Amino acid sequence: MKELLSATSWSPYLAGVGIGVVSWLAFLFSNHPLGVSTAFAKTAGLIEMRLRGPAVAEKLYYRENKPAIDWEWMLVVGLLLGALTAAWLSGTIRWEWVPPMWAAKFGSNVALRLVVAVFGGICVGFGARWGCGCTSGHGISGTLQLVLSSWLAAFCFFVGGMAVAFLLYKVM
Amino acid sequence: MLTQIHTRKWLQYGLGLVFGFAFGFLLQKGRVCHYDVILRQLLLEDFTVLKVMLSAIVTGMIGVYALRAAGWVTLHKKAGSLGTSIPGPLIFGIGFALLGYCPGTAVGAVGHGALDALIGGVLGIMIGAGLYAAAYPKLKQRVLNLGSFGDKTLIDVLPVRNPWLVILPVAAIIALVLLCLERMGL
Numbered sequence: 001m002k003e004l005l006s007a008t009s010w011s012p013y014l015a016g017v018g019i020g021v022v023s024w025l026a027f028l029f030s031n032h033p034l035g036v037s038t039a040f041a042k043t044a045g046l047i048e049m050r051l052r053g054p055a056v057a058e059k060l061y062y063r064e065n066k067p068a069i070d071w072e073w074m075l076v077v078g079l080l081l082g083a084l085t086a087a088w089l090s091g092t093i094r095w096e097w098v099p100p101m102w103a104a105k106f107g108s109n110v111a112l113r114l115v116v117a118v119f120g121g122i123c124v125g126f127g128a129r130w131g132c133g134c135t136s137g138h139g140i141s142g143t144l145q146l147v148l149s150s151w152l153a154a155f156c157f158f159v160g161g162m163a164v165a166f167l168l169y170k171v172m
Numbered sequence: 173m174l175t176q177i178h179t180r181k182w183l184q185y186g187l188g189l190v191f192g193f194a195f196g197f198l199l200q201k202g203r204v205c206h207y208d209v210i211l212r213q214l215l216l217e218d219f220t221v222l223k224v225m226l227s228a229i230v231t232g233m234i235g236v237y238a239l240r241a242a243g244w245v246t247l248h249k250k251a252g253s254l255g256t257s258i259p260g261p262l263i264f265g266i267g268f269a270l271l272g273y274c275p276g277t278a279v280g281a282v283g284h285g286a287l288d289a290l291i292g293g294v295l296g297i298m299i300g301a302g303l304y305a306a307a308y309p310k311l312k313q314r315v316l317n318l319g320s321f322g323d324k325t326l327i328d329v330l331p332v333r334n335p336w337l338v339i340l341p342v343a344a345i346i347a348l349v350l351l352c353l354e355r356m357g358l
Contacts, residue, residue: 007201012223013350015202019224020231022194027236027245030187031178034195036276037301040294044302060312061305071188076279078192083283085193086200095285099207099272116270117288121278121296122303123267128275129304130260130311132250135274138261139225142250144232146326146342149252153261157274158214160265165214168269 008090035137037128039076042067196280205280207272214269219358230343237339254319
């Protein structure tokens, strides 16, 4: 048990089956599928309300998706703590600005990496809300319910991702 | 009894935290919170991400449908349309490759100290979500409802009565894909 907890990596199948079991429990005890990107939208709304006042809550999107701290928000906080604990147990916590693969191709300039990462993050946030879900909400929770919109979305995540990854690492 | 659990607010916050903890722990131990692992998946050089996702889908599918057959859970299906389920996810995919993390794995990557995941991921995704809220009224009016196909599942569109006649073959196909990946040494 101790070796398992301190292992740097688990079999992807063990991790995957575990996530499947967590999704049963979330459906059963919380009546919720696992999903992450909604919490980002709600936090964005909460921050915008702080900065620009309560009028923000009148925006159509926030009227339909009320910004609040809720179950999904707690799920994301838990996700951070769980990932942190897993890395801590395996002794793999390291501050890192530029991932090794990026550094090998584009150099270790922090500013360049951050500009691209922020632009990528903006696309991820915008696209996740446009498509009503991310790799968790559609890619795992929706697909496991065999929902067609989720399978289509998951397919498009990888099509868009593969196109840009090949452009970055094979063409450039 | 389950509805009683579902309606207790603070209990639910606690459960959300616990389920999130387990989810994050598994994502980290499964190594899918690493930029290199995600990019190598998109370049079809390393199939860790797909293995984690597909085994989660098979496990989740069988369990959730079994719980549903027992009457203990209800499904939570998202409706789709050509105007939402294609352009949004394609933009997401572009960002996925540039950032190197998706929302869940970006948060998980912060857990091992990835600062590009903190700035680009956590901050960037929130900015993107905020920008979407601003663009939403126009998109809703013009694009989102184009080619709407609702929240149908694969079971709904196939001419079968018994859902297991779809679930079990899907599980078998996914298992076969995983077996092929292993056979090919990927």
